[in-house]
Amino acid sequence: xxxxxxxxxxxxxxxxxxxxxxxxxxxxxxxxxxxxxxxxxxxxxxxxxxxxxxxxxxxxxxxxxxxxxxxxxxxxxxxxxxxxxxxxxxxxxxxxxxxxxxxxxxxxxxxxxxxxxxxxxxxxxxxxxxxxxxxxxxxxxxxxxxxxxxxxxxxxxxxxxxxxxxxxxxxxxxxxxxxxxxxxxxxxxxxxxxxxxxxxxxxxxxxxxxxxxxxxxxxxxxxxxxxxxxxxxxxxxxxxxx
Amino acid sequence: xxxxxxxxxxxxxxxxxxxxxxxxxxxxxxxxxxxxxxxxxxxxxxxxxxxxxxxxxxxxxxxxxxxxxxxxxxxxxxxxxxxxxxxxxxxxxxxxxxxxxxxxxxxxxxxxxxxxxxxxxxxxxxxxxxxxxxxxxxxxxxxxxxxxxxxxxxxxxxxxxxxxxxxxxxxxxxxxxxxxxxxxxxxxxxxxxxxxxxxxxxxxxxxxxxxxxxxxxxxxxxxxxxxxxxxxxxxxxxxxxxxxxxxxxxxxxxxxxxxxxxxxxxxxxxxxxxxxxxxxxxxxxxxxxxxxxxxxxxxxxxxxxxxxxxxxxxxxxxxxxxxxxx
Numbered sequence: 001x002x003x004x005x006x007x008x009x010x011x012x013x014x015x016x017x018x019x020x021x022x023x024x025x026x027x028x029x030x031x032x033x034x035x036x037x038x039x040x041x042x043x044x045x046x047x048x049x050x051x052x053x054x055x056x057x058x059x060x061x062x063x064x065x066x067x068x069x070x071x072x073x074x075x076x077x078x079x080x081x082x083x084x085x086x087x088x089x090x091x092x093x094x095x096x097x098x099x100x101x102x103x104x105x106x107x108x109x110x111x112x113x114x115x116x117x118x119x120x121x122x123x124x125x126x127x128x129x130x131x132x133x134x135x136x137x138x139x140x141x142x143x144x145x146x147x148x149x150x151x152x153x154x155x156x157x158x159x160x161x162x163x164x165x166x167x168x169x170x171x172x173x174x175x176x177x178x179x180x181x182x183x184x185x186x187x188x189x190x191x192x193x194x195x196x197x198x199x200x201x202x203x204x205x206x207x208x209x210x211x212x213x214x215x216x217x218x219x220x221x222x223x224x225x226x227x228x229x230x231x232x233x234x235x236x237x238x239x240x241x242x
Numbered sequence: 243x244x245x246x247x248x249x250x251x252x253x254x255x256x257x258x259x260x261x262x263x264x265x266x267x268x269x270x271x272x273x274x275x276x277x278x279x280x281x282x283x284x285x286x287x288x289x290x291x292x293x294x295x296x297x298x299x300x301x302x303x304x305x306x307x308x309x310x311x312x313x314x315x316x317x318x319x320x321x322x323x324x325x326x327x328x329x330x331x332x333x334x335x336x337x338x339x340x341x342x343x344x345x346x347x348x349x350x351x352x353x354x355x356x357x358x359x360x361x362x363x364x365x366x367x368x369x370x371x372x373x374x375x376x377x378x379x380x381x382x383x384x385x386x387x388x389x390x391x392x393x394x395x396x397x398x399x400x401x402x403x404x405x406x407x408x409x410x411x412x413x414x415x416x417x418x419x420x421x422x423x424x425x426x427x428x429x430x431x432x433x434x435x436x437x438x439x440x441x442x443x444x445x446x447x448x449x450x451x452x453x454x455x456x457x458x459x460x461x462x463x464x465x466x467x468x469x470x471x472x473x474x475x476x477x478x479x480x481x482x483x484x485x486x487x488x489x490x491x492x493x494x495x496x497x498x499x500x501x502x503x504x505x506x507x508x509x510x511x512x513x514x515x516x517x518x519x520x521x522x523x524x525x526x527x528x529x530x531x532x533x534x535x536x537x538x539x540x541x542x543x544x545x546x547x548x549x550x551x552x553x554x555x556x557x558x559x560x561x562x563x564x565x566x567x568x
Contacts, residue, residue: 053461055457055460055461074460074465075457075460075461076460076463076464076465076466079460079461079462079463080463085461087457087458087461091455091457091458091461093450093451093454093455093458094454095450095454095566096447096450096451096454100447103444103447104444104447104448104451104459104462105462107462107463107464110444111444
């Protein structure tokens with residue numbers, strides 16, 4: 001493993017029941033950078049994230065994180081390595097309040113008084129809705145507010161890696177801009193981020209490196225800047241005509 | 243958006259049902275007697291059902307063998323109380339409690355230990371398959387009943403109320419059985435304890451979160467299986483406690499005592515919304531009241547009345563009165 005890579009996937013295959021979804025994914029996630037995972041619907045992006053988190057087990061291949069083989073680890077063990085995951089569905093506990101959602105994500109805190117106040121203030125500055133609706137049931141939040149809570153929950157404690165699945169999906173442009181600002185600040189704080197995205201404009205404003213998936217394999221990996229500047233490559237990889 | 247957006251309508255069903263039947267019963271004292279009896283029965287059913295609703299909500303496990311823990315609790319109570327005749331024979335309630343409380347503790351410990359084994363060997367191999375869960379847990383209950391017959395014999399065993407718990411108190415003309423009041427108090431204490439745990443502790447938060455999205459709880463770093471085993475064991479212990487209460491309520495115990503209550507428990511869970519503790523309380527109180535009112539007004543309809551109640555509730559709220567967000 002290269003010292004610059006926080007996480008690597010080598011020849012990862014995943015089966016879900018009778019279906020063979022990932023066909024040997026090779027992916028490198030450089031430390032301290034924001035890696036975009038792009039691809040059409042059904043390319044295998046979400047399956048890749050879920051396989052990393054151990055929610056679906058890799059049937060072949062190897063996943064290493066910080067030099068440790070995590071392929072066979074259970075999801076809670078992977079999370080304990082300071083890996084946070086925000087699924088496409090956001091995974092908000094709707095019947096719990098916003099503060100209860102935050103408290104749950106802080107594994108070291110038994111009650112609200114044990115949350116890191118300074119970090120909490122930083123999160124409130126990134127996502128003001130979290131502070132505004134602190135005592136409200138999370139299920140009553142709008143889609144954008146839920147997404148903010150999902151990301152805020154993921155960073156309530158310092159993390160080595162943030163894995164986020166389609167954070168801009170279904171959000172209004174104003175909220176998307178808010179999310180982009182928040183991710184830029186998160187990136188500047190030094191956290192490594194792996195982000196699945198369908199919105200190429202979102203992706204090119206944030207990504208340092210990019211991997212493009214198709215039919216369960218990574219078909220392109222490189223710098224985001226190069227892909228953003230090469231319209232022909234975008235068209236061939238993503239079917240985009242920008 | 244209000245900060246505390248609690249849905250109060252289902253809570254109103256309990257007083258509403260009680261008030262609706264008052265004109266049909268006629269006599270306020272009879273109504274009060276029946277209402278307290280119904281609440282007591284409801285509270286015992288709630289104690290039994292509270293663990294089961296969390297087990298279903300947390301792991302999607304349909305445990306039709308829950309009745310065996312009820313039976314076990316009741317039979318353990320016959321042994322413990324039988325051995326403490328000096329205490330149960332006293333006319334003092336406090337002396338009686340010195341026998342009943344140990345009986346409850348021992349019943350809960352035995353039911354918890356058997357629950358641990360039940361989860362490991364019967365439930366765990368069939369996660370994710372409802373049909374297998376129903377078949378194997380019912381099979382487990384049958385085996386459990388047979389083992390109870392081996393230990394305590396196949397015949398009915400009397401479980402008389404301790405002296406100080408017998409008889410009634412009078413509120414005006416209304417006779418209120420002392421034991422039923424005690425059952426209400428125990429039920430309220432169990433509900434308060436559960437509510438406090440679920441809303442004021444981190445483990446409670448985890449259980450509530452796990453009921454909604456267990457995969458996300460795992461992604462946050464918490465092993466849901468350990469949590470589930472804990473809930474299953476506590477649920478079994480509560481069923482054991484409910485078994486003691488139910489056995490004393492019936493004043494005799496048979497190996498099938500759990501199976502007899504099983505149907506009522508599932509009616510309660512369906513009315514309450516699977517996975518909801520407050521829903522289970524509402525469902526249990528409604529079932530207890532309905533059984534007592536119809537038993538008095540239309541005895542022939544008593545068996546059918548709770549099914550009718552469940553149907554009416556489901557027409558109003560198809561997921562139960564407190565459906566959880568999944």
